[in-house]
Amino acid sequence: MQTVSLRITETDIAITSAPGQAQAWGQLRIAYDPKQSIGANLENIRVQLVGLDFDAIIIENPLLYPFSDTVVGLDHRRIDIGLALMNMFNKPVVALPTVQKIGLQQAIAEKSAYAAWHLDYYGQYQGPRNYGQEAMLTIGNGFYGLRGAYVEAQADANNYPGLYVAGMYDQATTHVAGKAVVNEDLVNLPNPQYLSFSIDHGQRFAISDHDIRDSYRSLDLKTGQLKTTLEVSLATGHKLRVQATKIADMQQWHCGVIRYQLTPMNFAGSLQIFAGIDGTVVNRNVARYNQFEQHHLDITGIGSAGDTATMTGQTKQSRLQFTIASRITAPDGHLQGRVKTVTQPQRLEQVVDLQVQPAHTYTIDKDFALCTSRETAGTLDQAARQVLATSSFAQVAAHTQTFFQKVWQDADVAVAPDIINQKLLRVNVFHLYAAAAALASGQLDASVGARGLHGEAYRGHVFWDELFVMPFYAQHAPQVAKQMLMYRYHRLPAAQKAAAAAGQKGAMYPWQSGASGDEQSQVVHLNPLTNTWDPDESSRQRHVSLAIAYNIWLYDHINHDQAFMAAAGNEMLVAIGRYWLSKTTYDDTDQRYHIAGVMGPDEFHENYPNAKTPGLTDNAYTNLMVAWLFKLLTTNQPAGLTADECAQMTKIRQQLTIVINDDGIIGQFAGYFALPQLDFDDYRKQYGDISRLDRILKAAHKTPDAYQVAKQADALMAFYLLDEKTITQLLSDMGYHLPADYFVQNLQFYLDRTTHGSTLSRIVYAALDQQAHHYDKSWRLYRQALLSDYYDIQGGTTAEGIHLGVMGATLDVAARVYAGIDLLGATIHIHPHLPSTWSHLSVTQHFQGVTLKAALTPHTITLTADQALPVQVLDQTLSLAANQPQTVTY
Numbered sequence: 001m002q003t004v005s006l007r008i009t010e011t012d013i014a015i016t017s018a019p020g021q022a023q024a025w026g027q028l029r030i031a032y033d034p035k036q037s038i039g040a041n042l043e044n045i046r047v048q049l050v051g052l053d054f055d056a057i058i059i060e061n062p063l064l065y066p067f068s069d070t071v072v073g074l075d076h077r078r079i080d081i082g083l084a085l086m087n088m089f090n091k092p093v094v095a096l097p098t099v100q101k102i103g104l105q106q107a108i109a110e111k112s113a114y115a116a117w118h119l120d121y122y123g124q125y126q127g128p129r130n131y132g133q134e135a136m137l138t139i140g141n142g143f144y145g146l147r148g149a150y151v152e153a154q155a156d157a158n159n160y161p162g163l164y165v166a167g168m169y170d171q172a173t174t175h176v177a178g179k180a181v182v183n184e185d186l187v188n189l190p191n192p193q194y195l196s197f198s199i200d201h202g203q204r205f206a207i208s209d210h211d212i213r214d215s216y217r218s219l220d221l222k223t224g225q226l227k228t229t230l231e232v233s234l235a236t237g238h239k240l241r242v243q244a245t246k247i248a249d250m251q252q253w254h255c256g257v258i259r260y261q262l263t264p265m266n267f268a269g270s271l272q273i274f275a276g277i278d279g280t281v282v283n284r285n286v287a288r289y290n291q292f293e294q295h296h297l298d299i300t301g302i303g304s305a306g307d308t309a310t311m312t313g314q315t316k317q318s319r320l321q322f323t324i325a326s327r328i329t330a331p332d333g334h335l336q337g338r339v340k341t342v343t344q345p346q347r348l349e350q351v352v353d354l355q356v357q358p359a360h361t362y363t364i365d366k367d368f369a370l371c372t373s374r375e376t377a378g379t380l381d382q383a384a385r386q387v388l389a390t391s392s393f394a395q396v397a398a399h400t401q402t403f404f405q406k407v408w409q410d411a412d413v414a415v416a417p418d419i420i421n422q423k424l425l426r427v428n429v430f431h432l433y434a435a436a437a438a439l440a441s442g443q444l445d446a447s448v449g450a451r452g453l454h455g456e457a458y459r460g461h462v463f464w465d466e467l468f469v470m471p472f473y474a475q476h477a478p479q480v481a482k483q484m485l486m487y488r489y490h491r492l493p494a495a496q497k498a499a500a501a502a503g504q505k506g507a508m509y510p511w512q513s514g515a516s517g518d519e520q521s522q523v524v525h526l527n528p529l530t531n532t533w534d535p536d537e538s539s540r541q542r543h544v545s546l547a548i549a550y551n552i553w554l555y556d557h558i559n560h561d562q563a564f565m566a567a568a569g570n571e572m573l574v575a576i577g578r579y580w581l582s583k584t585t586y587d588d589t590d591q592r593y594h595i596a597g598v599m600g601p602d603e604f605h606e607n608y609p610n611a612k613t614p615g616l617t618d619n620a621y622t623n624l625m626v627a628w629l630f631k632l633l634t635t636n637q638p639a640g641l642t643a644d645e646c647a648q649m650t651k652i653r654q655q656l657t658i659v660i661n662d663d664g665i666i667g668q669f670a671g672y673f674a675l676p677q678l679d680f681d682d683y684r685k686q687y688g689d690i691s692r693l694d695r696i697l698k699a700a701h702k703t704p705d706a707y708q709v710a711k712q713a714d715a716l717m718a719f720y721l722l723d724e725k726t727i728t729q730l731l732s733d734m735g736y737h738l739p740a741d742y743f744v745q746n747l748q749f750y751l752d753r754t755t756h757g758s759t760l761s762r763i764v765y766a767a768l769d770q771q772a773h774h775y776d777k778s779w780r781l782y783r784q785a786l787l788s789d790y791y792d793i794q795g796g797t798t799a800e801g802i803h804l805g806v807m808g809a810t811l812d813v814a815a816r817v818y819a820g821i822d823l824l825g826a827t828i829h830i831h832p833h834l835p836s837t838w839s840h841l842s843v844t845q846h847f848q849g850v851t852l853k854a855a856l857t858p859h860t861i862t863l864t865a866d867q868a869l870p871v872q873v874l875d876q877t878l879s880l881a882a883n884q885p886q887t888v889t890y
Contacts, residue, residue, distance in 0.1 A: 001104060002053060004097075005419040006045075006083065008010070008072040013041075015048060023737040034075050041074075042084055049089070056108045057085055057093045058833070060167050066241075067216040067229045068122065070532050078214060080122035082332075086115060091588030092422050116422045120220040124212055126158045131455075131799030133791045134160060136427070137219050138454040139226050142166060142480070143253040144238045144370055145453025148226055151195040151244045151258060153207045154278065160285050160799075163189045164453045164460065165322070165372055166438070167446030168464035171313035176524060183522065186460020187296045187315055187451065188283045192324050192368040194276040195260045199238050203855040209236070212368040221426045222408065224250065224400040238588035249396045250403035250525050252482075253438040254376075254387045257396040258366045258611065264356050271356045275328050277311045277751045279346040285456035286800045302348045303340035303381070308388060309348050310381055318515060329353060329365050331393070367391045375443050407433060416840040424786050426812065428807035432472055435804055440479035447487035447513075448804060455801025461512040461520050462487070462628055466548040467721075468731040468760060469808030472817070474558045475846040478690035481555050481565055488548050491517025492575060497546070499579050506578030508544040511538055530699045537606035542583070542614045545576045546625040550721060553632060557564055558823060560848050570638035572779040577633045580626045581645065584652050589830065592657045595626065600668065602714035604694045604704035604757070608671060616669040618657045624718040627653040654733050660731050664742040665749050668715040676706045676751070680692040691757040691794065710754045713768070718747060720764045723824060724771065744772045758796075759788045763809040770817045770833065779818075779835045786810050791880035815843040819854055819861075823847050828871045830854075832890055852880075862887040 007014040013030045030044050058082060063071045070082025070093055080091035083701040094107040102110070121133050137148025145164045153159035164186050171184045205211065214231035230242040241263040249255040262616065283294040287564045301312040310325045314742045328339045328350045335352055342349045354362055369387035413425045435452035438444060448647045450465040451457045453548065466484055473481035494517035495507035503510060510519035521539035547708065552569045555561065561569075597615035599606055600622060607614050630649035633641055659667030667673055683690045690696060693710065694704040713720065718727055724743050731738060739745070747768055754761050756866065763785035769778035784793065785806050792798040815821055819841055820832035834841055834856055851866045867882040872878070873888045880886055 001055050001106075003056050003058050003104070004049065004052065004054045005058040005060050006081070006085075008074055010073060010075060013045065013074075015045065016513045017052065017054075032075050034800070037076070038074065038084075042081070042088065045085070046088055054091065056091055057082075057089065058096055058099060058102070058104075059093060060096045062095045065214065065216075065231075065262075065616075067218070068120075069098050069627070071122070071129075071214075072488065078123075079121075080216075081753040082111075083120060083122055087420060090388070090418060090421065090858050095576050096324070100145055112417075112419055115419050117221050117426065119221065120421065120425050122213050122215070122218045124207075128796035128799040129792070130158050131160055132796070133217070133787075135454045135798050136789060137217055137226055138431070138434060139219075139224065139255040140250040140434035140450070140453045141248045141250050142433070142436040142440075142443065142453075143249070143375075143723055144256070144432060146193060146246065146248060146256065147454065148208050148219070148228075148246075149232075150215075150228060151191070151193050151246070151260065153280060154191070154206060154244075155284060156193070159207055160192055161191045162281075162285055162455065163191060163193075163370075164456075165189060165374075165593055166372065166444050167374055167515065168315070168320060168322075168372060169318060169460070170320070171317045171626060173298060174292040174649075176291070179523075181292065181523065181546070183289075183292050183295060184458060184461075184520045185294070185452075186514075187287065188807055189322060189370075190277050190279040190297070190299070190313065190324055190458065191281055191328060192256075192277050192370070193258060193366075194274075194278055195244065195258060195364075195366060196274050197240075197242075197262060198272045198274075199234070199236070199267070201272060202236070203234065205234075219427075219430075221423075221430050222401070222404060222852065223266075223397070224248065224404050225397065228315070238267050241265060247393075247396050247400050248434070248743075249391075249399050250433075250437055251399035252387065252391065252396075253441070254371055255367065255369050255391050255396060257391065257393045259366070259393050260364045261361050261368065262364075263361045264358050266358055269355070271354045271362065273308060273352045274349050274350075275326060275346060275364070276349040277309070277324055277368075279311055279313060279325055283456055286491065289456070289459075300348045302343045304343070304348070304350070306337075307350070308511060309341045310383060310384060311348055312381060312674025314601045321380055323380035323384045324367075324373050325369045325381070325388050326350065327367045327388045327391075329367070329392075331363055331365065346459070347655040349428050365393045367393070367396075372443065376668070379788055400553030403437070404430075404433075404602045407476075410844055411472075412842075412844070413811055414840070414842045415814075415838045418440075420835055421783065421786055421837075424790055425811065427790070428786075428810055429472075431802055431804065431807055432811075433477070436469075436473065436484075440477060440484040442479070442483060442486075444483070445487060445490055449801075450803070450805060452804045454804075457797065457798070458512065459514070459520070461514050463512060463805075464541070464544045465760075465805030466551055467547040468763075468805035468812070470551045470554055471812040472692065472808045474555045476844075478561075478846075479557050481551075481559075482561065485548075485552055485555060485564070485572075486568060489572055490516075494518050496575060499582075504579055505582040506580070507545065507572065507575035507580050508542065509548055509576075511541045511544050516540060526736050530695075534698060537599065537614060538603055540597065540606065541601070541603075542598045543600065543622045543625060545579060546622065546629060549576045549623070549629050549632075558847055562663065571640065573629075573633060574638055574640045577629055577641070577649065578645070580629065581648060581652070584626075585655070592655050592656075593652045594657050594670075594743065595623055598622055600714040601712055602668065602710040603719050604709055604711045605669070605714075607705055608705045609703060618659055618667075618670040620658055620715040621717045622668050623656050623658055624727060625721075625729060627656050627734065628718070628722060628726070630735075631730070653730075653733070656734055658731065658734060658736055660738065661734055664745060666715050666738045666742075666746055668710070668750075672708065675706060677708045689795070692754050693755045695758065708753050709759035710750065713750070713764040716750055716768055717764065719743065719771070720767055726824075747772050747774075759785065759794065759803040759806040760787070760809065763806050763813060767813050768815045770813075775833065775835070779837070781834070782810070782813060815845060819843050819856055821845050821854060827850065828859065828869070830871060830873045831857050833860050860887055860889050 005016040091110040108185040147162040149161035243261045279299040299313040308327045369384040450463045499508035512520040596617040602618040630653040762781040766782035820831040866886045
């Protein structure tokens with residue numbers, strides 16, 4: 001066991017290598033530079049340890065804290081150097097006192113296990129960085145999402161305690177540049193998590209750099225509990241430890257609970273605790289939306305009875321009613337009759353006055369219930385009170401822990417020895433359930449927004465991001481997947497109406513969908529580099545309907561849900577197919593069919609420069625997926641599809657246009673090859689980060705429409721959804737015969753032109769590079785995608801909500817690409833290839849009623865099915881017997 005030891009003082013860091021190191025150099029001392037950030041100083045440690053092989057880092061002189069054993073003092077500040085170095089080296093960091101107590105091996109094992117199951121943040125942060133941590137620490141159950149803010153915080157530049165309910169939308173009108181712009185938002189509801197205190201009826205505590213000595217936030221992925229611990233030192237000399245534990249009930253999803261524990265450290269006296277519901281909130285999470293009207297609530301009533309208080313209200317335009325109820329109790333029951341309620345026009349507070357002694361912990365439980373007119377019949381006030389009547393901290397904790405025990409038994413993606421990426425894979429699983437679990441009840445007419453229930457970006461709308469989370473839900477939460485599709489089915493009439501208004505048949509689903517299924521895409525977009533409003537043509541991404549069709553097929557392919565297909569799935573497929581039938585046009589000149597006036601996934605390209613008509617023609621991804629859909633429909637011939645329509649679909653898919661140059665490169669759209677290229681290196685020298693090169697070009701009075709540049713995968717997106725054999729056959733059916741290595745050549749061509757301006761870009765290209773056997777490049781892109789929200793690599797977007805699509809896609813790529821378990825065919829095909837940093841990967845897959853567990857090492861795969869199952873591993877056909885593990889060397 002090779003280790004490196006660190007001793008930290010206020011002015012320097014001493015690094016000692018353990019005896020026996022091949023590169024042992026004894027001890028180095030790194031002076032701390034106060035002019036640099038802590039991160040820059042810690043980077044000096046990385047430089048010094050380059051090439052040194054070690055298994056763990058030991059901190060020799062940590063400070064004594066209950067929440068972490070690797071906090072140190074450096075330059076008169078405290079940091080959890082264990083968290084920082086673990087992120088830097090992906091190695092366990094242990095404290096010498098812990099090692100001396102339990103031994104090195106056990107200390108490393110315990111720290112590694114803890115880190116793999118906890119998302120922790122130490123210290124206070126400001127602005128978008130803290131907003132981003134709040135998003136990552138959001139708890140929820142698919143009915144509501146509660147951002148991971150300090151309970152003592154109110155919305156300001158550094159804190160944003162948002163609450164969102166699935167499908168709770170409201171519209172507001174703002175006049176911008178002489179236009180009446182209507183936006184529909186997922187509403188930020190009154191804040192039910194507020195808790196704070198005062199001492200001897202003095203000034204109330206608020207989140208402030210001056211009063212908080214230490215802050216530690218920890219999300220336990222096993223139990224679903226978020227704990228925030230504050231070490232408070234007030235100007236009055238009073239010192240306290242304050243801990244808040246928040247849990248969203250995963251069974252009774254109208255309910256949640258917060259346990260508030262205060263420990264006076266050096267005083268006796270009176271302590272006042274305030275538990276509030278704040279109805280003054282507005283939608284202010286996304287700064288670029290703040291020029292639009294963001295007031296969506298009317299508070300209609302406030303009431304109290306005993307230890308329970310309620311706030312009722314409704315949304316301004318959609319008239320959706322809600323009730324939030326709050327009950328204050330203590331585990332020992334000593335608060336009975338001592339809770340007072342104070343009300344203001346849009347706020348209520350429940351107040352408790354306690355006599356306290358030093359070193360004693362005082363515990364208050366705040367249960368809250370939330371009911372809305374969308375899912376609750378009858379009197380909302382009564383329904384909320386009934387929820388609270390049977391709620392308790394212990395019950396909520398038990399409900400949620402039981403739920404996640406089942407989740408981790410079924411849906412865990414376990415890797416070794418990769419501590420950080422193991423944690424982030426589990427974080428992604430956690431947030432997929434936090435965003436959607438309650439949909440499985442069938443009582444919510446909602447789907448999963450691109451940012452979950454974690455923030456207000458994209459106004460909480462439903463996008464094609466469903467495409468990237470559907471593989472996970474279809475396997476591990478099929479009732480959630482089904483309700484996502486039912487959300488689309490319930491909005492089929494709106495999609496048919498939109499198609500008719502555009503002069504087409506069938507169903508034209510909107511790019512951004514909210515309450516009713518009409519188009520909610522913005523018509524203008526704020527460029528933060530110029531602070532000007534540019535036209536937004538993104539609603540032309542008609543390929544969203546193809547994503548819906550693919551999701552219907554994938555859900556049914558995995559689950560064989562004939563009842564759903566008969567009741568809803570086939571009807572949607574036929575309606576979507578009819579839309580694309582009417583969208584294609586025939587050109588006598590080239591005797592081929594074309595699709596015009598659309599956009600592909602690459603949002604950098606909206607129109608042709610100087611064109612009089614909007615949109616693009618023959619987007620490769622759109623046309624390939626239309627051909628796939630037409631082949632699916634004509635093969636299965638669902639009820640409602642006529643023989644004439646089948647014949648027309650067959651003819652079109654065989655004569656649909658894909659632009660291909662003489663080198664076998666598929667053109668992103670007609671005219672793409674005529675566009676000039678950009679010198680990316682030059683732009684990087686000028687601007688550094690060029691992921692949003694569209695904004696940079698527009699700020700320079702240019703347009704990305706005029707260049708070969710892409711935000712994300714577009715021409716090759718179909719290869720992410722379908723295998724190369726299927727796409728090659730689709731192209732062959734159209735009369736296109738490409739070189740044998742065309743996929744690899746196309747991949748390099750488009751990687752050279754892509755800025756990865758979307759978080760989805762890296763994960764798609766990670767999968768494509770793996771298919772091309774570019775293993776190192778695949779891993780680099782995959783790891784960036786996995787870290788994207790954790791490190792907020794897009795510079796503040798995580799503050800506005802996590803990117804649920806990329807979270808779902810990282811789980812899919814781990815199973816489908818790295819474990820190589822391909823479920824797209826009639827039988828399971830397995831082609832594994834682990835990343836070099838993983839010595840182990842285990843996943844569980846569900847396919848047509850069979851549960852398959854796979855455990856991989858770099859050269860073996862062990863498969864166990866719960867019933868007899870034929871599988872193909874590389875070129876070998878296996879017949880798995882029920883519950884009999886079988887190992888194959890590859």
